[in-house]
Amino acid sequence: MYILKFLLLLLLFINSAVHADTLSGTRPNIILIITDDQGYGPIGAHGHPWIKTPNLDKLYSESTRFERFLVSPTCSPTRAAIMSGRHPLKNGVTHTILERERMALGTFTVAQALQSVNYQTGIFGKWHLGDEKLYQPENRGFSEVFIHGAGGIGQAYACSCADAPGNKYFDPVIRYNGEFVKTKGYCTDIFFKAALGWIKKVKNESDPFFAYITTNAPHGPFIAPPSNTKKFKDMGFKGTQAGFYGMIENIDENIGLLLEKISEWDLDKETLIIFMSDNGMTGGGSGRPGKEVAKGYPFFNAGQKGLKGGVDEGGVRVPFFVRWKNKINSGKDIEKLAAHIDIFPTFADLAGLKLNEKLSNQIEGRSLLKLIENPDATWQDRFLFTQRARWKTGAEPNDHMWQNFAVRNQRYRLVGERLFDMIKDPAQKNDISKENAGVVESMRKAYDDFWKSSRPLMVNETVPMSKVRPYHVWFKEQSMNKGIPTWDDPKL
Numbered sequence: 026m027y028i029l030k031f032l033l034l035l036l037l038f039i040n041s042a043v044h045a046d047t048l049s050g051t052r053p054n055i056i057l058i059i060t061d062d063q064g065y066g067p068i069g070a071h072g073h074p075w076i077k078t079p080n081l082d083k084l085y086s087e088s089t090r091f092e093r094f095l096v097s098p099t100c101s102p103t104r105a106a107i108m109s110g111r112h113p114l115k116n117g118v119t120h121t122i123l124e125r126e127r128m129a130l131g132t133f134t135v136a137q138a139l140q141s142v143n144y145q146t147g148i149f150g151k152w153h154l155g156d157e158k159l160y161q162p163e164n165r166g167f168s169e170v171f172i173h174g175a176g177g178i179g180q181a182y183a184c185s186c187a188d189a190p191g192n193k194y195f196d197p198v199i200r201y202n203g204e205f206v207k208t209k210g211y212c213t214d215i216f217f218k219a220a221l222g223w224i225k226k227v228k229n230e231s232d233p234f235f236a237y238i239t240t241n242a243p244h245g246p247f248i249a250p251p252s253n254t255k256k257f258k259d260m261g262f263k264g265t266q267a268g269f270y271g272m273i274e275n276i277d278e279n280i281g282l283l284l285e286k287i288s289e290w291d292l293d294k295e296t297l298i299i300f301m302s303d304n305g306m307t308g309g310g311s312g313r314p315g316k317e318v319a320k321g322y323p324f325f326n327a328g329q330k331g332l333k334g335g336v337d338e339g340g341v342r343v344p345f346f347v348r349w350k351n352k353i354n355s356g357k358d359i360e361k362l363a364a365h366i367d368i369f370p371t372f373a374d375l376a377g378l379k380l381n382e383k384l385s386n387q388i389e390g391r392s393l394l395k396l397i398e399n400p401d402a403t404w405q406d407r408f409l410f411t412q413r414a415r416w417k418t419g420a421e422p423n424d425h426m427w428q429n430f431a432v433r434n435q436r437y438r439l440v441g442e443r444l445f446d447m448i449k450d451p452a453q454k455n456d457i458s459k460e461n462a463g464v465v466e467s468m469r470k471a472y473d474d475f476w477k478s479s480r481p482l483m484v485n486e487t488v489p490m491s492k493v494r495p496y497h498v499w500f501k502e503q504s505m506n507k508g509i510p511t512w513d514d515p516k517l
Contacts (some may be wrong), residue, residue, distance in 0.1 A: 038317075050377030052347060054228075054296040055139075055235045056220075056283070057368070059091045059107075060276055061100060061151060061244040064306025066327040067273050071326055075260070076270050080281035084300055087348050089357045089397055090494045094345035095433060096304055096365045098334050098413050101126040101153050103365050104301040108134040108154065108165070110369030110388035112371050112410055112475070116153070117484040118416035119422070122175075122182045123423040125485045127155035128165070135369040136166025136235065140239075142376050148172060149220040150239035156185050156495050163203060164391060167237070171201050171219045177241050178212055185491035189500045198500070198509060203293050205503050208510035211250050213242045213272070217279040221286050222515025228290055235372070238283075243272035245491045247310045250275060269310025286517060289415075291461045297349040297375065308332040316507040330453040335454055336411045336431035336440055345360040347397060359396050361404040362435050366390030399499055408471040418490075426476050432468040437461075439468040 065071060069078040070085040100122045104112035105128045109116050117129040128134075136146045146168030148162050153176045155161065169275060174180075174188035174468060178197050181187035189198040194212045196378040198205050200220075206213045220238045223357060227234050242249075247268030253275045256265035277473045280300070287296055312318035314326065331337030346364070367390035373380060374392040395402050413429035414424065432439040439445050444458035444465050458465050503509060 031225045036180065048352070048398055049374050049392075051352075052142075052206045052233050053222075053352075053374055054233045054292060055372060055375065056224075056238065056287075056298045057107075057143075057236070057282075058172075058280070058298070058300045059104075059240075060273075060300075060302045061239075061241050061430075062304065062307035062310070062333055062335065063243055063273060063276075063302040063331065064223050064304065064311075064326075064339070065302070065344055066306050066310065066338065067243075067270065067323055068344060070115070071327055071344070075322055076273060076285060078274065078277040080277045080284060080344075081300065084280060084284065084298070084346050084348055085344075087350070087355045088300075088346035089348075089354050089359060089365045089395070089400070091345040091347070091359045091361075093360055093362045093435075094301070094343055094364065095304075095341045095362070095409055095411070098304050098336060098340045098411060099159050099415075100151075100244075100303050102155055102414075104128075105132075106151075106365040107368050108132065108136070110135065110366050110384075110390045111365060112389060112479065114412060114414065114479040115389075115482040117482060119416075119483055119485065120418075121153065123184050123418045124488050124490060125152060125414075125418065126176070126184070126186060127157070127160050128483055129482070129484050130159060131262070133387060134166045135372055136162070136237070136371055137371070138166070138378055139235045139376055140166050140383070142180070143379050144376060145169075145227050145232055145234040146237075147220065147223045147234065148237045148239065149260070150216040151241045152239070156187065157491065158495065169202065169223050169270070171199055171216070171223075173197060173199060173212075173241065175242050178201075181494060181497075183490065185337050187494035187496050189496050192483060199512065200496070200499075202255065205500055206507050207509050207516070208512045211275070213240050213275055213279055215249075217239055217283060218515060218517065220305070221283060221517050224292075225286075225515065225517060228292060233295075233376075242276055243269050243310060245269075245307065247272060251486060253278075260322070261285065262322075264511070265310055266312060266318050269307070271300075272310075275377075293350040297352075300346045302343040305329075305333045305335065305342065313358075328452050334413060336413055336429055338438060338447065338451065341411055341431075347393075353397050354400070356486075357400050359400045361396055361400075362409065362433065363393055363396070364390065364405070364409050366409075377426060384465055391473050402432070406435045408468065408475075410472060410475045417489070422480060422486060432471060434468075437464055437470075439465060444468075 052114040070082040105113040105118040171192040179192040215224040249271030253271035329339030331339030411431040
């Protein structure tokens with residue numbers, strides 16, 4: 026009996042070992058979908074009591090899910106971490122506006138890395154890592170670019186960060202491979218359609234593709250198609266909340282379209298799909314803790330403390346679903362800690378890219394393939410750092426070092442001086458810092474070291490504000506010279 030058990034265990038080990046070698050260098054197509062301000066809670070499969078997301082729920086059921094996947098508290102920092110594989114402060118990204126959203130030009134991006142091994146690369150939606158020419162995605166590794174400017178459609182600030190003037194969620198003007206085009210329809214529908222049109226065009230070519238689909242929804246202002254908001258208004262939700270939840274259900278419809286087309290084009294077995302969000306749920310659209318969102322509908326955030334912009338778990342924990350049919354496990358949950366900085370090395374591993382010394386020094390994350398292949402694999406604990414770095418422009422960052430920060434490892438979250446056991450107390454109700462002084466000391470020491478290594482790399486802190494808004498300048502020039510053509514809607 027014991028011999029039989031041993032042989033079975035040995036066979037399991039051998040199978041796992043064989044499987045563990047299969048994903049590295051397999052060079053699948055990669056589709057990374059990231060929503061804006063959705064967070065972890067508003068998904069049916071995560072227990073949301075009223076929102077319906079059947080397509081995301083399907084994706085969830087077919088995926089390996091990272092249940093402790095952490096990002097940054099706001100938009101640009103997370104995107105910089107995805108692009109670089111390192112904490113955003115080290116890319117110079119300390120804010121979302123005021124020239125501090127610009128990702129350092131010395132950063133080698135994951136798109137550039139994939140291009141270097143012959144991936145076709147496309148971005149569709151939100152960039153938010155610099156609106157000046159050198160910072161634009163066509164100069165950072167993307168060959169197909171279909172984006173709006175700034176951090177949201179129509180946004181404009183007293184700096185270079187600005188979208189095309191007067192832009193709206195319906196019929197937006199989009200910058201398409203260096204020129205503006207006028208589109209027809211709702212923004213999220215358009216971004217998915219553009220991505221799918223490009224995928225259809227390149228799918229039969231010999232080289233794989235990387236499609237980065239990055240919606241500005243459900244970021245405010247909270248505007249969704251009437252077909253998506255009507256249900257919530259009928260339930261008694263005000264316009265803002267109806268818009269927020271309607272935007273998510275619209276995203277879900279587009280996820281359904283994408284899954285349908287990937288299947289129709291017979292790409293399932295050669296395409297890895299990831300779904301995530303860029304930070305915690307926004308309180309502007311989702312409602313506020315302790316208050317009903319509408320009569321009979323209590324606020325829901327999956328039992329977490331914190332929202333977008335905060336350094337508690339709810340501000341930085343997001344969904345992370347990984348699907349690759351017949352290649353990775355479906356319906357598996359991974360509880361080990363993972364983060365945005367792990368995406369770059371994971372994609373590099375998949376693509377068979379060997380990291381040179383420069384990239385090895387840049388990348389702080391780890392490939393997640395080991396866990397995707399075997400959720401029970403040994404995973405060394407580590408510290409991850411969260412910083413809300415929205416101090417006043419021109420201020421000395423060192424003066425804000427011990428403010429609005431958190432340190433996280435597998436078990437604990439340190440928020441300032443407060444310590445929480447995230448296994449026993451995921452809602453962060455009980456401060457256990459006094460009885461765990463050693464843990465607090467080690468985490469504060471780690472943060473101190475992290476900060477000292479980050480401060481020299483905060484390259485945007487003293488740069489002067491741009492006197493122009495590039496998107497406004499380019500739009501005006503194009504309008505005067507040749508006009509704004511209508512975008513050719515791809516036929517799917």
